[in-house]
Amino acid sequence: MESRAFQNVIITLILVNAAVLGLETVGWVRDTHAVLLRAANYLFLSVFVVEIMTRLWVHGRGFFRDPWSVFDLVVVAVAMIPPQGPFTVLRVMRVLRLLWLLSAIPSLRRVVAGVLRALPGMASIGVLLLMLMYGAGVMATMLFQDVDEEHFGTLGDSLFTLFQIMTADSWSGVARPIMEQQPLAWIFFVGFILLSTFMVLNWFIAVAVDAFETVALSDEDDEAHASRQSILREVRSLRDDNAAIRADIAELHAALRQQRGS
Amino acid sequence: MESRAFQNVIITLILVNAAVLGLETVGWVRDTHAVLLRAANYLFLSVFVVEIMTRLWVHGRGFFRDPWSVFDLVVVAVAMIPPQGPFTVLRVMRVLRLLWLLSAIPSLRRVVAGVLRALPGMASIGVLLLMLMYGAGVMATMLFQDVDEEHFGTLGDSLFTLFQIMTADSWSGVARPIMEQQPLAWIFFVGFILLSTFMVLNWFIAVAVDAFETVALSDEDDEAHASRQSILREVRSLRDDNAAIRADIAELHAALRQQRGS
Amino acid sequence: MESRAFQNVIITLILVNAAVLGLETVGWVRDTHAVLLRAANYLFLSVFVVEIMTRLWVHGRGFFRDPWSVFDLVVVAVAMIPPQGPFTVLRVMRVLRLLWLLSAIPSLRRVVAGVLRALPGMASIGVLLLMLMYGAGVMATMLFQDVDEEHFGTLGDSLFTLFQIMTADSWSGVARPIMEQQPLAWIFFVGFILLSTFMVLNWFIAVAVDAFETVALSDEDDEAHASRQSILREVRSLRDDNAAIRADIAELHAALRQQRGS
Amino acid sequence: MESRAFQNVIITLILVNAAVLGLETVGWVRDTHAVLLRAANYLFLSVFVVEIMTRLWVHGRGFFRDPWSVFDLVVVAVAMIPPQGPFTVLRVMRVLRLLWLLSAIPSLRRVVAGVLRALPGMASIGVLLLMLMYGAGVMATMLFQDVDEEHFGTLGDSLFTLFQIMTADSWSGVARPIMEQQPLAWIFFVGFILLSTFMVLNWFIAVAVDAFETVALSDEDDEAHASRQSILREVRSLRDDNAAIRADIAELHAALRQQRGS
Numbered sequence A, B, C, D: 001m002e003s004r005a006f007q008n009v010i011i012t013l014i015l016v017n018a019a020v021l022g023l024e025t026v027g028w029v030r031d032t033h034a035v036l037l038r039a040a041n042y043l044f045l046s047v048f049v050v051e052i053m054t055r056l057w058v059h060g061r062g063f064f065r066d067p068w069s070v071f072d073l074v075v076v077a078v079a080m081i082p083p084q085g086p087f088t089v090l091r092v093m094r095v096l097r098l099l100w101l102l103s104a105i106p107s108l109r110r111v112v113a114g115v116l117r118a119l120p121g122m123a124s125i126g127v128l129l130l131m132l133m134y135g136a137g138v139m140a141t142m143l144f145q146d147v148d149e150e151h152f153g154t155l156g157d158s159l160f161t162l163f164q165i166m167t168a169d170s171w172s173g174v175a176r177p178i179m180e181q182q183p184l185a186w187i188f189f190v191g192f193i194l195l196s197t198f199m200v201l202n203w204f205i206a207v208a209v210d211a212f213e214t215v216a217l218s219d220e221d222d223e224a225h226a227s228r229q230s231i232l233r234e235v236r237s238l239r240d241d242n243a244a245i246r247a248d249i250a251e252l253h254a255a256l257r258q259q260r261g262s
Helices: A004-024 A027-032 A034-065 A067-079 A088-104 A106-118 A120-144 A155-166 A171-181 A185-261 B004-024 B027-032 B034-065 B067-079 B088-104 B106-118 B120-144 B155-166 B171-181 B185-261 C004-024 C027-032 C034-065 C067-079 C088-104 C106-118 C120-144 C155-166 C171-181 C185-261 D004-024 D027-032 D034-065 D067-079 D088-104 D106-118 D120-144 D155-166 D171-181 D185-261
Strands: none
Touching: A004 A027, A004 A034, A004 A088, A004 C120, A027 A034, A034 A067, A034 A088, A067 A088, A088 A106, A088 C120, A106 A120, A106 A185, A106 C120, A106 C185, A120 A155, A120 A185, A120 B004, A120 B088, A120 B106, A155 A171, A155 A185, A155 C171, A155 C185, A171 A185, A171 B155, A185 B106, A185 B155, A185 B185, A185 C185, B004 B027, B004 B034, B004 B088, B027 B034, B034 B067, B034 B088, B067 B088, B088 B106, B106 B120, B106 B185, B120 B155, B120 B185, B120 D004, B120 D088, B120 D106, B155 B171, B155 B185, B171 B185, B171 D155, B185 D106, B185 D155, B185 D185, C004 C027, C004 C034, C004 C088, C004 D120, C027 C034, C034 C067, C034 C088, C067 C088, C088 C106, C088 D120, C106 C120, C106 C185, C106 D120, C106 D185, C120 C155, C120 C185, C155 C171, C155 C185, C155 D185, C171 C185, C185 D185, D004 D027, D004 D034, D004 D088, D027 D034, D034 D067, D034 D088, D067 D088, D088 D106, D106 D120, D106 D185, D120 D155, D120 D185, D155 D171, D155 D185, D171 D185
16 A cells, blocks of 8 residues: 555646646636546545545554644545535635645655744744734724725735735835825834844744754764764773773782782 | 733733724724723723732832833833824824733743844944945935936935835836936946845844854754863863872882882 | 866857857847858857867767766757747857856856755755645636636636746735635735745755755864864773783783792 | 044044935025035045045055055045036035945944955856846847837846846736737746846855854854864873873883892
8 A cells, every 4th residue: 555656656646636627727628528527526536535545444543643644634525525516716625635745745745844843933933923913904004094995994904915015015006105195104114114024034044043953953963972972981981991900000019918918 | 920820811911902902993893882992991001000010019129120021111101191192193002012912921022032132243234234225315315306306306205215125116117217317327226226135135144143153053062062071071080090090000119119128 | 178278268259259149139230240240150159169079079988977068068059050040039049158158167167066966955845836836826727717817817827927926026916906806815815925935935944054064064074073083093092001001910910929929 | 543532533524424415415405505515525525534644644555555444545535526517426426435434433344344255255156147147138138129129128228127027026017018929938037037036045045154154163163173172182191191101010010020030
């Protein structure tokens, strides 16, 4: 089951599925080959369901101990939502099957695991950013609600606009018309850009420092650590040597004294 | 007072206060529940005032030695400004109560403290950036005042426009019309973008190098330092051992000589 | 052949060739000096062909073992495509002759080699990014095809638009009109920007960590490694010393015993 | 001359000069106080000239050995260009007097020196970027000259537009109209953005690695180096100890043999 060949078959199936999903976006293909596409869809789905059922049956309870297995199960569950519903959103969900690649390719697993491991260390700055976004959102809504309803009409609008400003996308196009009526509004915009950029920058540095600590320093220093430990061990054994030497000399001394006594 | 449960109550209160502030941005809520909102506002305010008064009373003068306590006091003082004044800005000030979260959650305190500690080291590059901004602002106003009054009419306009250019937001939309009348203006814009980007980049690197020095290298090297120190100590004790050995031998020699003498 | 002077001649020729290519973009120069430009073109081409032929003749099979030689051969082959074809694209190919500078200047070779060496380590995150782009492309086409045909009409359009969004270029100008008809579309756009930025950031950090590992730590630690090794060697020789000392004492003891026996 | 107080006077003068330059950008101040501004201008200029003359007179030839002194001399020379000429550019030059702050404040000097020291190491990637810009500029002019004369009419236009694209400012607004006529043009734009971003990223990493090598590793490892050296010295002295011990034992042996002989 876990053999290399089987894994390659699964990866190929996911990629073909991805290609079929791509084809489905083309209008005339969707119209002329509707039956074929639906058949392919059911085929992929059944293969994935069979695969996951077999794994469940083989591993039993152990299945749920591996987070990647649970992840696969969720992906398959989402994939089983009937795509013919009234909402396109449900059809779109099938694209999430691509996520199966994450657990099927070991090197991708490792990258994702590494990224997830770095997340908790960034929680604090994330909370700070959320605080800044929410606080600035409430402020902006209160201040600019009446001046620019399109961008700051509701708290939701403000948050979206602030996100746009944070990505530096046409923020001056938002700020300039407001500044014509509230000349001091630049303080808010410039302050928000500086603060949010500064936080994102600190977030970035926190991630980078973390990556260095775990990757760069560890493997180099493992060797240094081992060599220092072996020096320490050698030096300590020298101490034992010295004790033995002193014992030898003491013994010699005793022998000499005994000789003199005789 | 400093117990975990109490802290959680305070954090919950701040979050509820934040939610109420969010509700206040919704027009019909503000209109139909004005009394309720005002009551909630007074409730939060009084809790915060009581909390800070108690702390002041408990710690006495020690209160002012902890910068976070002073910070809380300022936040409460700002929160007490009556929000019903004619200026919306004063109402907006209440959002700053969110800042109390900074001192209420220890991990946020640490992040803020770390960021503040990094600031002085960046002062020099900050001064350079200010110099560049001001110098370029004066230059741009002198050069483009008559060509593009909207963006470079006054020194203030120029500084805002240069900030916009520095964030790479629609700068070509500002530069192209000017270049139609002053073809060499591209030298100023390209030069300013290159210089300011280069400085921000250097600022960023300075912060990153600083973060590494204090975080990444220190804890790894503490261990190396300790192990090197213990090697040194061991080696030095070997030296004492050797001295003892030589003394033993000398004693033995003396004993032998004495024996010969007898 | 490989002498410094010869190399400088080649570099000069490439730079003059670059200047001639620049001149060719000027309409009136192209019209009035067409013959001269064509002659220069043939001259450069023949020099490059002769140079590479000589190298091939001198090194024989060894020529193909050096990847830079093969690179040069490909560049010359591309340069020999007749530029007078109906397609401007073929004329444009001649600009690729500039690439010869890469192999002619040793320090550029090193930079390119360093960059290429870092590539395989980034393959995993690259695959993740491609997955994200393709998946988001299919999703966006399915969701927004009917709403905004210009930006999301086909899968190709969607991929180009997503690339534009990833570079934060006027993404709000794309998102806002769609959000007027599908208010929840912001989830897709904000999610895509956050995810793609996060991945690019991780890619960047991976490259940086890699660069540090190979450059910064190696040369500093070579010295540390050597000094630790010599400490270890010295300490081990002390052990031999100690063994010799104990042998000396044993011998002394034996001599004493023998003396007593006599 | 080099005293702290004197330096503060110079810094104050430069800042006041900067403020006066700022005032000059205000139309009505320039009109009503023209004489005052001109007088202030001459005053500042004469102080700076006197300062630099005194330094020249005091240090003699040594003056020209300090690059900062030469820098100051150039700044003063530029400041002496009469500002009343027909070209505003000459008036603008006076803003460069602000640069004097660089050499007047020691911590700024250090930052600038550090940045300059990092420059040569980046020369190779800089050359690569210039190659990319020039090559892409020629290519773009050849390909898009007839389609979009405004952005790619001449080589100069193309280079400016490519710089705009590199900063990700409204590049899709340039690319989309061209792609309507040349559908494959996206290859050029996407390729250029990816390549230039990748190079800038590598440039950035090169600067960062350099900064770490010189700053972060050096001072931490100085201590480690010293401690390793002292361990080595101690261990070597142990060797001498051992030699002495063996000599002692040999001497003892000789004494014993002599005793036996007697």
